[in-house]
Amino acid sequence: MKVLFVPGNSPYPIFSHAPLATAVRNAGHQVLMGGIEWVLPRIASVGLPPVKISPLSIEEVSAFVGSMPEDPVEQAKAVGGVYAEIAINSLEPLLELSEHWRPDIVVGGGMFYCAPLLAHHLGVPSVRLEWDRIDARMYDPGAIEVLQPLLAELNLAQVPAPDLWLGVCPPSLLPPDAVPAQPMRWIPANPQQPLEQWMYAKGDRPRVYLTAGTRLFSGDALLEMIRNLSGLNVEIVVGAPEQIAEELRADLPGVRIGWVPLDILAPTCDIIIHHGGGGTDMTALNAGVPQLIANPEYPTAATQQVVDYGAALTLTSDEQRPENIVAACNDLLSNPGYGERARELSREIAALPAPAEIVPVMEKLAG
Known part of the structure; x- marks a missing residue:
């Protein structure tokens, strides 16, 4: 055939x-x-x-x-x-x-x-x-x-x-x-690279992964948001192309910034923050990780469905301020219900x- x-x-x-x-x-x-x-x-x-x-x-x-x-x-x-x-x-x-x-x-x-x-x-x-x-x-x-x-x-x-x-x-x-x-x-697939232990091993602090897409955060707003998130005592990983990562590393020592295979990293995360792209959404669901969808790229019912189910929170472009993002992350980390609902969806996908x-x-x- x-x-x-x-x-x-x-x-x-x-x-x-x-x-x-x-x-x-x-x-x-x-x-x-x-x-x-x-x-x-x-x-x-x-x-x-x-x-x-x-x-x-x-x-x-x-x-x-x-x-x-x-x-x-x-x-x-x-x-x-x-x-x-x-x-x-x-x-x-x-x-x-x-x-x-x-x-x-x-x-x-x-x-x-x-x-x-x-x-x-x-x-x-x-x-x-x-x-x-x-x-x-x-x-x-x-x-x-x-x-x-x-x-x-x-x-x-x-x-x-x-x-x-x-x-x-x-x-x-x-x-x-x-x-x-x-x-x-649905099974995640993406390019790979030689892995470091931290990519597949969970640390002693909650891990927050952030996609640094141009429609989500950039420049000073991204720097401010990461500095605010640091106050939650979390490990922050920022997924970004190398040219953007180079500019950010000097201002954000201790924050892991660069491209990481998300299929490997996702199961170690406690929150995934992104702009509503279908691939990131499905990877988070597959791994059973709660999501924070900020300024959704696609105005579809799909975003609202996962929010209504209790496995995610969303912020509109008007609400996308660092203090609101920090408050939403704090809610996702402190309320175990989000993780439980996300894992339910992960089990459905696996079946x-x-x-x-x-x-x-x-x-x-x-x-």
């Missing part, structure tokens, strides 16, 4: 699809993973064979991110539109690839519309594997608007539905209108079918 994975146009979708792609290959099947040029090294970093499927550049992606509307509805429409453009640009290279390496199944991410369109062209089954808990259907209206001429050429009223829909959300966080999907256990158990389902679909 030949399986083509086309997860998405950024590193995180690559990592979210890597466990299933690896399971398919470990079962003896052939696997290729497609992406735009700038994610190809990321595909290779998780041991999968990368193939370029679109002329889109990182500069074009950055320009889109920089011009994203603030209004949530318009933002979703814009995101759907750009993924539709990627689908249109990718279809010809994918068809050319298929002339030489014809897949028996095409697996795509929730917003990667080129996967079902390619499968329709080839007359083979398609699989939709969600990246995380975020309901990607909210991006469909913007995509359909852009895809309409192509759909008309193909005599399609809409993007073809997948033959197999794989969901990774723990059951307790499924929304009432969730699409019926085959559940699959879902592993990627290796999905491979026979795909074999039957292709067969």
Whole structure:
């Protein structure tokens, strides 16, 4: 069986699809993973064979991110539109690839519309594997608007539905209108590095991990927040690219700053602070760690669901002041209920079918 994975146009979708792609290959099947040029090294970093499927550049992606509307509805429409453009640009290279390496199944991410369109062209089954808990259907209206001429050429009223829909959300966080999907256990995957003992060993103080994304904290605000957090007598780990880490280390002696494999670090943490990205959220849930979601990047119900369940707290952009963050961390550390609820969700994830158990389902679909 030949399986083509086309997860998405950024590193995180690559990592979210890597466990299933690896399971398919470990079962003896052939696997290729497609992406735009700038994610190809990321595909290779998780041991999968990368193939370029679109002329889109990182500069074009950055320009889109920089011009994203603030209004949530318009933002979703814009995101759907750009993924539709990627689908249109990718279809010809994918068809050319298929002339030489014809897949028996095409697996795509929730917003990667080129996967079902390619499968329709080839007359083979398609699989939709969600990246995380975020309901990607909210991006469909913007995509359909852009895809309409192509759909008309193909005599399609809409993007073809997948033959197999794989969901990774723990059951307790499924929304009432969730699409019926085959559940699959979400497993973290990311690039690795030589480990130091502190990365996998818990210390004698609570550990707080903070992602230093540009939409979360930067500059003086980040320095002030870390200094305030230090008053809680916690160990602080800041995940940041090396160029940012270098600038911060001089001002923050004793704070571990830099890139760390989060799949290794997460189980040693007591709190994970981030901006609401799906990968960090799922890694925290998988490890059973309470979250503080500050200024959520995506205005979706997914953030509120984990807060309502009692495994996280959230702060809006107006509330994102160092004293509020410190107070929220103190609440998460002092109230054991947050940890208990987070561990409940971790157990739910662990009980879902592993990627290796999905491979026979795909074999039957292709067969």
